Amino acid sequence: MTSRQNGFKNTLCALGMVAGAFAVGTTQAEAADPIKIGTFLSVTGPASFLGDPELKTLELYIEQINEGGGVLGRQIELIQYDVGVDSKKAITAVKRLVSQDEVDVIVGGSTSGATMAVVPIVQKAKVPFISLAGAVAIVEPVKPWVFKTPHTDKMACGKIFEDLQARGLTTIAMISGTGGFGKSMNGQCTKLAPAYNINIAAAESYGPKDTDMTAQLTKIKGVDGVQAVVNAGFGQGPAIVTKNYRQLGMTMPLYQSHGVASRKFIELAGDAAEGVRLPAAALLVADMLEDSDPQKAVVQAYTKDYSEAYGGSVSTFGGHAYDGLQIAISAIARAGSTDKQAVRDEIEKTSGYVGTGGVVNMSATDHLGLDLSAFKMLEIKNGDWTIVK
Amino acid sequence: MSAEFLQFLFSGVTLGATYALVGLGFSIIYNASHVINFAQGEFVMMGGMGTVFFLGLGLPMPVAILAAIALTTLFGFGLERFAIAPARGASVVTLIIITIGASIVMRGLVQVVWGKEFHAIPSFSGDEPIMIGGATILPQSLWVLGVTVLLVLALRYFFEKTIMGKAIIATSLNRDAALLMGINVRLVLFISFGLSAALGAAAGILVAPITLTNFEAGIMLGLKGFCAAILGGLGNGMGAVAGGMIVGIAEAMGAGYWISEYKDAVAFILILLVLFFKPSGLFGKTGTERV
Numbered sequence: 001m002t003s004r005q006n007g008f009k010n011t012l013c014a015l016g017m018v019a020g021a022f023a024v025g026t027t028q029a030e031a032a033d034p035i036k037i038g039t040f041l042s043v044t045g046p047a048s049f050l051g052d053p054e055l056k057t058l059e060l061y062i063e064q065i066n067e068g069g070g071v072l073g074r075q076i077e078l079i080q081y082d083v084g085v086d087s088k089k090a091i092t093a094v095k096r097l098v099s100q101d102e103v104d105v106i107v108g109g110s111t112s113g114a115t116m117a118v119v120p121i122v123q124k125a126k127v128p129f130i131s132l133a134g135a136v137a138i139v140e141p142v143k144p145w146v147f148k149t150p151h152t153d154k155m156a157c158g159k160i161f162e163d164l165q166a167r168g169l170t171t172i173a174m175i176s177g178t179g180g181f182g183k184s185m186n187g188q189c190t191k192l193a194p195a196y197n198i199n200i201a202a203a204e205s206y207g208p209k210d211t212d213m214t215a216q217l218t219k220i221k222g223v224d225g226v227q228a229v230v231n232a233g234f235g236q237g238p239a240i241v242t243k244n245y246r247q248l249g250m251t252m253p254l255y256q257s258h259g260v261a262s263r264k265f266i267e268l269a270g271d272a273a274e275g276v277r278l279p280a281a282a283l284l285v286a287d288m289l290e291d292s293d294p295q296k297a298v299v300q301a302y303t304k305d306y307s308e309a310y311g312g313s314v315s316t317f318g319g320h321a322y323d324g325l326q327i328a329i330s331a332i333a334r335a336g337s338t339d340k341q342a343v344r345d346e347i348e349k350t351s352g353y354v355g356t357g358g359v360v361n362m363s364a365t366d367h368l369g370l371d372l373s374a375f376k377m378l379e380i381k382n383g384d385w386t387i388v389k
Numbered sequence: 390m391s392a393e394f395l396q397f398l399f400s401g402v403t404l405g406a407t408y409a410l411v412g413l414g415f416s417i418i419y420n421a422s423h424v425i426n427f428a429q430g431e432f433v434m435m436g437g438m439g440t441v442f443f444l445g446l447g448l449p450m451p452v453a454i455l456a457a458i459a460l461t462t463l464f465g466f467g468l469e470r471f472a473i474a475p476a477r478g479a480s481v482v483t484l485i486i487i488t489i490g491a492s493i494v495m496r497g498l499v500q501v502v503w504g505k506e507f508h509a510i511p512s513f514s515g516d517e518p519i520m521i522g523g524a525t526i527l528p529q530s531l532w533v534l535g536v537t538v539l540l541v542l543a544l545r546y547f548f549e550k551t552i553m554g555k556a557i558i559a560t561s562l563n564r565d566a567a568l569l570m571g572i573n574v575r576l577v578l579f580i581s582f583g584l585s586a587a588l589g590a591a592a593g594i595l596v597a598p599i600t601l602t603n604f605e606a607g608i609m610l611g612l613k614g615f616c617a618a619i620l621g622g623l624g625n626g627m628g629a630v631a632g633g634m635i636v637g638i639a640e641a642m643g644a645g646y647w648i649s650e651y652k653d654a655v656a657f658i659l660i661l662l663v664l665f666f667k668p669s670g671l672f673g674k675t676g677t678e679r680v
Contacts, residue, residue, distance in 0.1 A: 044500065044505055045505070045605070046605070048505040048506065049506060049507075052505065052506075178650055204649055205649055205650050206649055206650075206652075207650065207652060207653060209609055209653075210652065210653075211404075211596075211599070211600030211601070211609075212400050212403075212404060212599070212600065212641070213649075214396060214397075214399075214400045214641075215396075215397055215400055215641050215644035215645040215649060215652075216644065216649045218393050218396045218397065218524075218645060219393075219645065219649075222393055235507075236507040236601045236603070239507070239509070239601060240600065240601065243516075243599075246516070246518070247516075247518045247525055247527050248396070248518070248525055249518060249520070249525055264506065264507070267509065268507055268508075268509045268601055269509075270509060270511070270516065271516060272516065
């Protein structure tokens with residue numbers, strides 16, 4: 001474990017030098033041949049808050065890596081398609097990436113829907129694919145060519161239930177978006193609840209473009225014994241749920257998912273967001289982390305790079321793209337080539353990688369490699385995040 | 390139980406008022422030109438997004454609102470002058486397709502210039518809910534309702550008491566006769582697009598604090614407003630208002646007492662029923678018109 005960790009760090013540190021050496025050693029043609037990284041993201045549409053920072057992050061770091069001499073002495077070329085939230089577009093994009101653009105690895109897929117839609121294609125084409133989407137179904141059951149970096153909805157449920165237990169709350173209501181994310185998380189929470197002795201007394205849902213959830217919340221309000229409400233969803237929906245929740249004068253604890261873990265949520269929900277709790281990656285609270293936290297340096301560096309390049313604040317979603325890119329690049333470096341089988345094997349061997357999402361230890365049975373410690377439970381106080389201890 | 394009903398009703402009425410304003414916009418343009426303006430939803434979106442933009446410039450709220458309405462009205466005028474007027478000889482269907490094109494252009498413009506993210510406008514007078522009979526209503530909902538009533542009354546006055554309003558009505562009844570009577574039909578068209586745009590913008594600004602807004606916010610609102618207009622009988626202003634209320638309340642009740650997932654379906658089911666049994670709309674003149 002430790003030796004591998006060191007080895008990994010050395011690899012990273014030596015990347016520049018190795019790259020230089022390769023550039024001299026290899027023939028001109030090979031050196032000029034770029035490593036192709038393909039991506040398909042929701043840069044526009046309702047999930048643009050995912051795709052936009054993801055694309056910016058990929059572009060930023062690929063440029064940085066290229067300026068430092070690239071990987072294996074080869075420059076990296078990013079080939080990207082904007083797929084909105086349309087799974088069909090995602091399928092077309094990925095077909096193009098594997099057959100026309102002949103990319104070496106794919107790092108992309110902002111939404112679970114888009115990711116799941118393209119899994120059969122990458123599996124068949126045998127191209128290593130690191131997804132940036134949330135659903136646990138992406139890596140469970142394990143698919144040989146599919147990996148992912150973001151925390152799963154199952155982990156989010158676990159983290160929320162842990163917190164509920166700590167507060168002595170047992171009866172909850174779920175309100176979920178009908179989009180892929182909300183549906184999946186709702187399912188995971190329902191499955192996981194008995195293990196934490198949590199009783200889900202009511203379950204409501206809303207459409208991804210709904211602008212009023214008072215009806216659903218009124219129904220929940222009418223159910224006896226509900227002690228807390230968990231909202232599974234992303235996009236603007238949870239912000240409206242939060243506003244409606246306060247409007248209806250509901251006072252029990254409200255939990256949101258990691259799907260809305262960005263400043264934008266506080267901005268949209270305004271004062272209504274006070275007291276809302278949600279599980280989120282360390283990135284969101286980079287400066288509040290203990291100095292002993294292994295992630296502190298990584299997340300601070302990423303925050304600095306990103307906000308210097310683009311202004312504004314970072315979101316965890318960009319961080320997922322950062323992790324995906326770093327894992328792919330170091331796997332390629334370790335494999336010493338872009339041979340797809342070798343790169344896949346190396347991604348699977350990723351271990352001790354400290355990323356923005358947590359410490360990643362992948363294996364043949366775990367293509368995510370994160371545990372519950374990767375999440376921090378946050379509470380919104382005075383319009384800012386605080387870590388719940 | 391009754392508190393629940395009241396809560397659903399409040400949600401429905403708030404939504405309904407917005408749909409009514411959007412529906413009115415459809416009706417005004419339909420009256421003047423027989424065109425269904427599918428860019429109406431984009432006017433709504435532009436009102437909201439415009440306000441966000443002007444607020445971002447540091448303008449005070451009332452100024453930002455007026456600026457956004459003015460900007461949207463300019464777009465309405467522009468749409469008539471540069472897209473509808475040049476195609477004057479074309480069939481109504483062609484004109485409708487032009488408005489669909491215009492809606493895509495406007496959405497794209499806003500997306501490129503003002504970005505893709507969701508934005509919130511602060512409520513006009515706070516977020517402290519008001520309790521009525523066990524249910525709650527936001528001050529912003531009262532704003533939506535109050536301003537809608539004012540706008541509807543103002544429009545009535547405009548159409549019944551002013552020369553321009555009467556000219557629009559005359560044009561809608563018989564364009565050729567109106568032309569022969571010396572009514573400037575081109576001006577009527579121009580004004581009606583501007584008026585619709587302003588109405589749409591007002592609706593968009595009023596709901597933005599409740600529903601949030603982004604460049605795509607107009608699509609659904611436009612469709613629901615269209616439902617309202619059809620339901621009430623196209624071209625019938627008061628019908629559009631009633632239609633809007635019916636759609637809004639039916640949606641809220643549907644979500645409350647039935648399955649919340651099918652909330653959007655409620656409006657479209659209503660439309661289908663009306664088109665089956667009373668094709669001219671609930672309050673429309675029975676269909677001898679324009680055979």
